[in-house]
Amino acid sequence: xxxxxxxxxxxxxxxxxxxxxxxxxxxxxxxxxxxxxxxxxxxxxxxxxxxxxxxxxxxxxxxxxxxxxxxxxxxxxxxxxxxxxxxxxxxxxxxxxxxxxxxxxxxxxxxxxxxxxxxxxxxxxxxxxxxxxxxxxxxxxxxxxxxxxxxxxxxxxxxxxxxxxxxxxxxxxxxxxxxxxxxxxxxxxxxxxxxxxxxxxxxxxxxxxxxxxxxxxxxxxxxxxxxxxxxxxxxxxxxxxxxxxxxxxxxxxxxxxxxxxxxxxxxxxxxxxxxxxxxxxxxxxxxxxxxxxxxxxxxxxxxxxxxxxxxxxxxxxxxxxxxxxxxxxxxxxxxxxxxxxxxxxxxx
Amino acid sequence: xxxxxxxxxxxxxxxxxxxxxxxxxxxxxxxxxxxxxxxxxxxxxxxxxxxxxxxxxxxxxxxxxxxxxxxxxxxxxxxxxxxxxxxxxxxxxxxxxxxxxxxxxxxxxxxxxxxxxxxxxxxxxxxxxxxxxxxxxxxxxxxxxxxxxxxxxxxxxxxxxxxxxxxxxxxxxxxxxxxxxxxxxxxxxxxxxxxxxxxxxxxxxxxxxxxxxxxxxxxxxxxxxxxxxxxxxxxxxxxxxxxxxxxxxxxxxxxxxxxxxxxxxxxxxxxxxxxxxxxxxxxxxxxxxxxxxxxxxxxxxxxxxxxxxxxxxxxxxxxxxxxxxxxxxxxxxxxxxxxxxxxxxxxx
DNA sequence: GCAAACTGGCTAATCGTTTAGATATAGGGG
DNA sequence: CCCCTATATCTAAACGATTAGCCAGTTTGC
Numbered sequence: 001x002x003x004x005x006x007x008x009x010x011x012x013x014x015x016x017x018x019x020x021x022x023x024x025x026x027x028x029x030x031x032x033x034x035x036x037x038x039x040x041x042x043x044x045x046x047x048x049x050x051x052x053x054x055x056x057x058x059x060x061x062x063x064x065x066x067x068x069x070x071x072x073x074x075x076x077x078x079x080x081x082x083x084x085x086x087x088x089x090x091x092x093x094x095x096x097x098x099x100x101x102x103x104x105x106x107x108x109x110x111x112x113x114x115x116x117x118x119x120x121x122x123x124x125x126x127x128x129x130x131x132x133x134x135x136x137x138x139x140x141x142x143x144x145x146x147x148x149x150x151x152x153x154x155x156x157x158x159x160x161x162x163x164x165x166x167x168x169x170x171x172x173x174x175x176x177x178x179x180x181x182x183x184x185x186x187x188x189x190x191x192x193x194x195x196x197x198x199x200x201x202x203x204x205x206x207x208x209x210x211x212x213x214x215x216x217x218x219x220x221x222x223x224x225x226x227x228x229x230x231x232x233x234x235x236x237x238x239x240x241x242x243x244x245x246x247x248x249x250x251x252x253x254x255x256x257x258x259x260x261x262x263x264x265x266x267x268x269x270x271x272x273x274x275x276x277x278x279x280x281x282x283x284x285x286x287x288x289x290x291x292x293x294x295x296x297x298x299x300x301x302x303x304x305x306x307x308x309x310x311x312x313x314x315x316x317x318x319x320x321x322x323x324x325x326x327x328x329x330x331x332x333x334x335x336x337x338x339x340x341x342x343x344x345x346x347x348x
Numbered sequence: 349x350x351x352x353x354x355x356x357x358x359x360x361x362x363x364x365x366x367x368x369x370x371x372x373x374x375x376x377x378x379x380x381x382x383x384x385x386x387x388x389x390x391x392x393x394x395x396x397x398x399x400x401x402x403x404x405x406x407x408x409x410x411x412x413x414x415x416x417x418x419x420x421x422x423x424x425x426x427x428x429x430x431x432x433x434x435x436x437x438x439x440x441x442x443x444x445x446x447x448x449x450x451x452x453x454x455x456x457x458x459x460x461x462x463x464x465x466x467x468x469x470x471x472x473x474x475x476x477x478x479x480x481x482x483x484x485x486x487x488x489x490x491x492x493x494x495x496x497x498x499x500x501x502x503x504x505x506x507x508x509x510x511x512x513x514x515x516x517x518x519x520x521x522x523x524x525x526x527x528x529x530x531x532x533x534x535x536x537x538x539x540x541x542x543x544x545x546x547x548x549x550x551x552x553x554x555x556x557x558x559x560x561x562x563x564x565x566x567x568x569x570x571x572x573x574x575x576x577x578x579x580x581x582x583x584x585x586x587x588x589x590x591x592x593x594x595x596x597x598x599x600x601x602x603x604x605x606x607x608x609x610x611x612x613x614x615x616x617x618x619x620x621x622x623x624x625x626x627x628x629x630x631x632x633x634x635x636x637x638x639x640x641x642x643x644x645x646x647x648x649x650x651x652x653x654x655x656x657x658x659x660x661x662x663x664x665x666x667x668x669x670x671x672x673x674x675x676x677x678x679x680x681x682x683x684x685x686x687x688x689x690x691x692x693x694x695x696x
Numbered sequence: 697g698c699a700a701a702c703t704g705g706c707t708a709a710t711c712g713t714t715t716a717g718a719t720a721t722a723g724g725g726g
Numbered sequence: 727c728c729c730c731t732a733t734a735t736c737t738a739a740a741c742g743a744t745t746a747g748c749c750a751g752t753t754t755g756c
Binding site: 360361362363364367373374375376379398400401402403404 | 703704705706707710711712713
């Protein structure tokens with residue numbers, strides 16, 4: 001079934017059929033009706049491939065994710081999918097599958113950059129997507145990779161380091177400051193921090209937020225109460241155990257872990273030490289993962305609007321594809337977060 | 349940069365360039381070299397869209413998922429992605445986003461069918477994907493929808509009901525029989541069952557497995573010990589509470605919940621009743637979700653090779669696209685599962 | 697020595713759309 | 727009645743690849 005067949009049946013030219021379908025030129029009601037009839041009769045669907053060749057627009061948006069198994073990824077895709085569907089685009093998904101190697105040694109980072117730029121050029125020059133959304137937190141100098149491909153490219157979840165690519169993030173710094181402030185409000189003063197991998201940018205930003213909250217409150221963070229984790233539950237446990245041993249005489253009354261996994265590890269350590277949670281020590285997490293609803297008591301944590309990030313990223317991408325729109329370079333949208341009260345923070 | 353430019357630079361015809369790129373016809377070393385040189389020099393990348401129009405092959409595989417937020421979805425996509433990358437295809441992702449309405453009333457089911465068939469025809473006739481992988485468990489009469497589209501279509505995760513579409517599943521029945529047998533082996537005889545939503549096919553299959561395990565062991569399942577849940581944690585809790593109240597005098601020594609969420613709910617109920625876990629009552633789950641590693645003690649459960657399902661589905665799809673291959677209709681691959689021992693099943 | 701077979705490469709048709717430019721028809725103003 | 731404009735439609739040229747079919751030159755077989 002091609003446009004030609006429809007044209008023949010409707011006794012008009014292919015041009016007219018095209019005009020009816022796309023509404024690009026007025027067509028007399030009578031003929032328009034004939035065309036519509038013929039389309040319905042034949043079940044004709046325009047061949048998107050031919051259309052793309054002619055218009056140089058595939059209506060596909062490339063979504064390049066670091067790892068689909070990453071906790072945030074599917075939520076972000078969910079948001080992208082919603083907006084993209086509304087605006088008539090499709091998602092061309094490319095999974096870099098680099099979860100295992102995400103935080104690794106320097107020589108691997110070079111390989112990763114290579115992998116990313118290969119995937120990117122495949123999407124843009126091979127599959128000819130109209131725009132690309134990069135989902136992930138690989139933030140070191142990604143700018144070198146995504147140099148002017150001639151198509152809009154949006155970074156979702158982490159912030160673009162250079163000034164000409166757009167990104168959609170959450171208020172990393174703000175959110176962790178809020179988390180600490182929440183502990184202050186509950187009366188806590190001696191607060192420990194379990195960080196994420198120190199060289200990753202979320203860990204750095206969140207640390208900055210912690211410090212600014214302390215500063216605003218006119219308090220000072222005791223360096224001995226800061227322990228470096230690696231985002232995994234196990235280090236949450238060991239860091240907390242460390243704290244409990246070394247600070248035995250002057251225990252912190254609360255601990256802020258930079259993600260839920262480590263927070264849960266910390267909870268285990270607190271209980272294993274025979275202390276009561278949250279009466280003796282309060283715990284605050286970050287991410288609002290599914291698991292945080294399953295531990296007991298429910299973890300008090302910070303929720304990020306991941307779906308919103310995806311949606312906004314898609315919006316940004318699609319907006320730049322509208323006929324009369326400019327490049328919109330360097331825009332950086334920051335979405336708000338909110339605290340999810342659970343049962344792991346006690347008033348003191 | 350088009351093939352024409354390359355041809356001009358290499359002083360050959362476009363045909364020759366094409367032959368060099370695709371290796372479809374022999375080309376003299378000298379000219380081949382000139383072509384390769386020209387390609388390198390210009391950074392030429394063939395336009396996949398034009399290629400697709402001519403060859404009627406987009407090299408895209410449509411992946412239609414019921415909901416990307418569903419627990420299994422990303423694992424399955426992960427597997428698909430791995431195989432698809434190896435074989436040079438891309439994933440065109442379409443998310444139906446029907447998680448909320450997945451198990452609902454009959455009139456919604458009609459809407460769902462409509463949504464699915466719309467998305468399907470958009471993928472096949474609009475985007476012109478070479479094959480479709482449907483990921484999900486919407487299994488009632490999907491056959492009516494996926495009638496001969498002329499492209500291979502594979503069902504992943506659930507089984508195709510009709511005889512001419514392929515599917516890749518896990519051994520649903522077998523796995524739950526194994527789970528029950530595992531309880532038998534630990535010495536349990538009086539075993540309760542918390543089912544999933546009764547009209548869904550996983551629930552039915554798993555029930556069949558339970559019954560066959562009982563039959564094989566020469567035992568009979570006490571009907572009073574079967575409670576209907578809805579896959580969510582809350583019903584796991586309430587079903588267990590029910591059991592504890594009504595069977596007070598003759599408590600089961602173990603309970604098999606048809607997924608981890610309900611199993612965790614049951615664990616809570618057991619503890620809230622002041623009973624010891626697993627000494628007084630053992631619990632067995634199904635799915636090996638992330639949460640099951642986070643409850644204490646770690647939930648004993650059944651793991652399904654979701655990544656393997658995705659991989660096999662992609663294999664099946666790609667295999668049918670190889671030049672000299674037949675339709676392979678009606679194949680049904682069943683992947684094995686395994687029990688993940690945790691701390692919630694005690695010997696008795 | 698000549699026909700047949702083979703080789704490597706080129707020309708041009710083709711895939712299914714969109715759209716610029718040509719054409720046809722009608723209406724309006726003088 | 728003629729010219730001009732506006733409107734609706736059509737014709738045909740793109741878009742950028744693949745590939746059937748042809749052609750020229752070389753080898754092989756007898």
